Amino acid sequence: xxxxxxxxxxxxxxxxxxxxxxxxxxxxxxxxxxxxxxxxxxxxxxxxxxxxxxxxxxxxxxxxxxxxxxxxxxxxxxxxxxxxxxxxxxxxxxxxxxxxxxxxxxxxxxxxxxxxxxxxxxxxxxxxxxxxxxxxxxxxxxxxxxxxxxxxxxxxxxxxxxxxxxxxxxxxxxxxxxxxxxxxxxxxxxxxxxxxxxxxxxxxxxxxxxxxxxxxxxxxxxxxxxxxxxxxxxxxxxxxxxxxxxxxxxxxxxxxxxxxxxxxxxxxxxxxxxxxxxxxxxxxxxxxxxxxxxxxxxxxxxxxxxxxxxxxxxxxxxxxxxxxxxxxxxxxxxxxxxxxxxxxxxxxxxxxxxxxxxxxxxxxxxxxxxxxxxxxxxxxxxxxxxxxxxxxxxxxxxxxxxxxxxxxxxxxxxxxxxxxxxxxxxxxxxxxxxxxxxxxxxxxxxxxxxxxxxxxxxxxx
Numbered sequence: 001x002x003x004x005x006x007x008x009x010x011x012x013x014x015x016x017x018x019x020x021x022x023x024x025x026x027x028x029x030x031x032x033x034x035x036x037x038x039x040x041x042x043x044x045x046x047x048x049x050x051x052x053x054x055x056x057x058x059x060x061x062x063x064x065x066x067x068x069x070x071x072x073x074x075x076x077x078x079x080x081x082x083x084x085x086x087x088x089x090x091x092x093x094x095x096x097x098x099x100x101x102x103x104x105x106x107x108x109x110x111x112x113x114x115x116x117x118x119x120x121x122x123x124x125x126x127x128x129x130x131x132x133x134x135x136x137x138x139x140x141x142x143x144x145x146x147x148x149x150x151x152x153x154x155x156x157x158x159x160x161x162x163x164x165x166x167x168x169x170x171x172x173x174x175x176x177x178x179x180x181x182x183x184x185x186x187x188x189x190x191x192x193x194x195x196x197x198x199x200x201x202x203x204x205x206x207x208x209x210x211x212x213x214x215x216x217x218x219x220x221x222x223x224x225x226x227x228x229x230x231x232x233x234x235x236x237x238x239x240x241x242x243x244x245x246x247x248x249x250x251x252x253x254x255x256x257x258x259x260x261x262x263x264x265x266x267x268x269x270x271x272x273x274x275x276x277x278x279x280x281x282x283x284x285x286x287x288x289x290x291x292x293x294x295x296x297x298x299x300x301x302x303x304x305x306x307x308x309x310x311x312x313x314x315x316x317x318x319x320x321x322x323x324x325x326x327x328x329x330x331x332x333x334x335x336x337x338x339x340x341x342x343x344x345x346x347x348x349x350x351x352x353x354x355x356x357x358x359x360x361x362x363x364x365x366x367x368x369x370x371x372x373x374x375x376x377x378x379x380x381x382x383x384x385x386x387x388x389x390x391x392x393x394x395x396x397x398x399x400x401x402x403x404x405x406x407x408x409x410x411x412x413x414x415x416x417x418x419x420x421x422x423x424x425x426x427x428x429x430x431x432x433x434x435x436x437x438x439x440x441x442x443x444x445x446x447x448x449x450x451x452x453x454x455x456x457x458x459x460x461x
Contacts, residue, residue, distance in 0.1 A: 045328055057074050058075065091245045094176070095248065099253040112176055126143070127341045128140050130345075141395045144177060150387045152167075161431040161432075162431065170385070182241055197235040198238070205250070208226075380423065392416075
């Protein structure tokens with residue numbers, strides 16, 4: 001009998017560190033794919049096929065019912081439809097970390113929250129100062145968010161040299177300000193509110209809450225409810241991607257099937273013989289029950305995040321980049337004040353805001369800084385928060401008119417490149433391995449040094 005199959009893993013920490021590590025691996029790979037599609041979009045938009053490429057995303061897609069219809073451009077379906085799933089996964093990851101992961105400690109979570117708040121307020125202030133009361137001042141929200149996928153991809157370049165505490169800090173910071181950014185979009189860049197549609201969306205959310213309280217487990221019902229809520233918010237004048245945030249934060253973190261019940265159900269299957277050939281319906285029912293129990297032994301938050309995260313990272317975000325990163329380069333846009341304000345807001349405002357409010361939160365006793373996360377390392381990591389890209393492009397599309405949108409995109413792209421390069425170099429320098437003293441390698445006779453205390457050497461392994 002193999003005892004390895006009849007007990008839980010010894011390390012309880014695996015329940016939250018493994019999902020976190022998986023999230024990082026997918027984000028790192030997705031960042032590379034995202035970069036490829038962003039560069040491709042930029043290249044095509046500056047080629048002879050530029051006009052056809054840019055016009056393609058304005059193609060209208062929808063349904064017609066007699067004299068009435070419901071349609072949007074292809075870019076709208078991507079930016080507000082598919083990106084809803086992106087924010088749903090972001091909200092799931094935030095809730096999992098807050099309830100099940102390392103952000104369960106309120107003072108550790110407070111450090112990331114304070115940093116995210118500073119990383120939103122300071123760059124927005126820099127942008128507003130530079131734009132003062134001009135017509136582009138309305139676009140201050142462009143500089144408030146950090147791109148999670150690109151940030152994690154940059155950390156992946158440095159590998160294990162980056163402290164785990166910095167990875168957690170930056171990931172949770174990016175998630176916090178992604179949520180903040182979508183609230184900015186929903187409330188600051190919507191259209192005139194339709195209160196009836198807003199009431200229908202609220203009713204839909206109440207129904208979802210009620211279904212969860214009643215124990216409804218059918219995912220299909222929640223998908224239908226989510227689509228109806230999205231349609232209501234889209235008609236209400238609020239950015240419909242808010243649907244993903246709300247539903248993600250409402251998703252339960254508790255499992256339906258306990259370990260004890262799961263073991264009992266599996267024992268019933270193991271003692272039922274070969275159910276694949278048996279004609280007894282009860283035995284087949286036991287196998288079906290085992291399948292349901294195995295699935296429901298994982299919380300809905302973890303199950304949905306695991307299922308959707310690869311689709312978001314490898315399909316939705318690259319498609320978003322391909323649809324939005326296209327910009328025709330011109331010298332006028334390079335010299336534009338909007339591009340300069342966005343560049344300075346990201347490259348300087350972001351790290352200053354992250355470091356200053358983190359320091360203030362710790363000094364006031366509101367937050368705790370992990371012992372292995374020095375202020376210099378935190379500041380260097382803060383340089384990477386100037387990578388805006390995904391959310392910045394999304395907000396720019398909603399905030400700017402067409403005559404300044406190209407300049408805004410150039411500011412976003414240039415700031416993201418500079419922030420990534422400077423952040424990686426700063427972290428590489430801070431985490432470099434010190435040169436090993438020659439006395440540690442050889443003794444005075446020139447032969448390899450051998451410890452006289454083997455018991456100490458053993459304890460270090």
